[in-house]
Amino acid sequence: MRQSKMLLPTLRDVPAEAEVISHKLMLRAGMIRQVARGIYDFLPLGVRVLRKIERIIREEMDRAGAQEVLLPAICPSELWQESGRWEKYGKELLRIKDRNDREFCFGPTHEEVITDLVRRDVRSYRELPINLYQIQSKFRDEVRPRFGLMRGREFIMKDAYSFHVDRADCDREYENMFQTYRRIFDRCALAYRPVEADTGAIGGSRSHEFQVLAESGEDAIVSCNACEYAANVEKAGIGDGTPPAAAEPTSLVDVPTPGQRTIEEVSAFMKMKPHRFIKTLLYVAGDTVVVALVRGDHALSEAKLKDVLGTPGVELAPESTVEAVTGAPVGFAGPIGLKGKVRLLADHALAGITAAVSGANKADVHVKGVSASRDFPNAEMVDLRIARAGDRCPRCEGTFVLQRGIEVGQVFYLGTKYSEALKANVLDGEGKERVLEMGCYGIGVTRTIAAAIEQNHDDAGIIWPMPLAPFHVVVVPVNVTDERMRTTAERLYAELTARGVEVLFDDRDERPGVKFKDADLIGCPLRITIGPRALEHDAVELKRRTEKAATEVPIADVVEQVVAIVKAETAA
């Protein structure tokens, strides 16, 4: 591609809208432009990178035995009514009506549509297993789109859905997809970790996220410093900590704490460390009220609470419920003397705690001397808290380190959640109807681009790994008005292109400095510079984007060298 002809508007200044590095660099490099909140144009350079990732995904999904389909972006509400998600998905579902007032949504994910397809066209166990995938724009009317491509309202996703006659086969495919995802992200040259994850709104029972490690990541993950265990903090199992020193229960004493509601406030007011407190949180799950206790310095994981309760979701109880159950305004709840039948759950870290402080279920009063065994013996002891650095690994003697990650992919074991709702059955070998077991597997394609840049850049710009690079090499004649430089560059451009190398040819009549700055910003892995110095000995300069210095290569050899490097670094 000739740069003089390419729509490649690089920017010297960073548009004010951008905050994180990937967003800034994509704007500056002329890859994307914002059209509306969370909605972007892809310019030619951006599209080239997008296609690279898509290609890797297609190759690996096909290799894994999946088949590509293309489902509609616009989905009829009826299917979503059938699964129950028309109501449940909430405002994130971008809804529209056609001219006849019939309701549709722009698909945020496609379990309903694919399950509908399969229930209509797959009748026999002999046609299974089947894994269908697509690469398509998805729409989620996010509360808070952010960070450019990291969280858009329209974004490109690879989504795959597999269907099986039994659990064992679905498990097999889960593993197959897990390994396929490893290959995909390995080929994208990303530093990532698969971590155990919550199943979220999509539903299901087993899930891993693929997290690209990056400071700017929105997710917090913990990984064991001794074994392979890694998980999202909201999901991570926590091994047994040191039990609190056994102490004789002390008697309960009310402490007036006027207006002190949060742990921080009461802790400061009473001059006691937060870990001596019991945080009492009221949740509603469906129509039952649950009281959850965690230690004052810990945070409750709603994902874990949800799992423990086996409900699709939990919400903090409204003020009126808190007052009805505790008899006190919000801020003074405690485990002692709750009214009515409520389910009481306590985090493991509270087992055996003595001389703790909690709310007294009276306005402006806390109580000290609380003892777990004496004062809430009926509480179910469960894992409720968000993991932190230093927590004990559930699998070994190691401890957790905390990292931030960008979730670029997730695999789910879905089970029969959708097949049951949509009545997707097949006949098995005995002629009996079986509800299909399902798995689903997503990759945020556009988010992967952002993640790749977060991980591969320097002060001058992007540093593409070869497999994702929009061009393998940029050819820069220092001065196009010089006859020999120009013709040499033209020749190399033609020869490299003929050999299958993707070349950006900077044929613009610009100063060398401008060209070098743009080349660094765009970040092609290789640069060939054609200038007077090397040309004197019939050579050009070959430089890697990762390196400062160039090496002189005879003109006669440079094509072979570049071809060899590109081949080596794009090998599947």
Next chain:
RNA sequence: CGGGGCGUGGCGCAGCCUGGUAGCGCACCUGCCUUGGGUGCAGGGGGUCGGAGGUUCGAAUCCUCUCGCCCCGACCA
């Protein structure tokens, strides 16, 4: 949805407090110069100051409403 901030040529900004008819850098166009890390000189084009209403002789500037965008908290690929 709550809290904070910002809307002035393509991008980055000044001007607003203290009303007087729009400016700077970059980019863009023309010409000459220059050609190894965002070159120099000269000339030039481009802006309903986010929108609507109001105050005023006069509004980018003051007031009201509204729309958009960004950041911080509850969601997810």
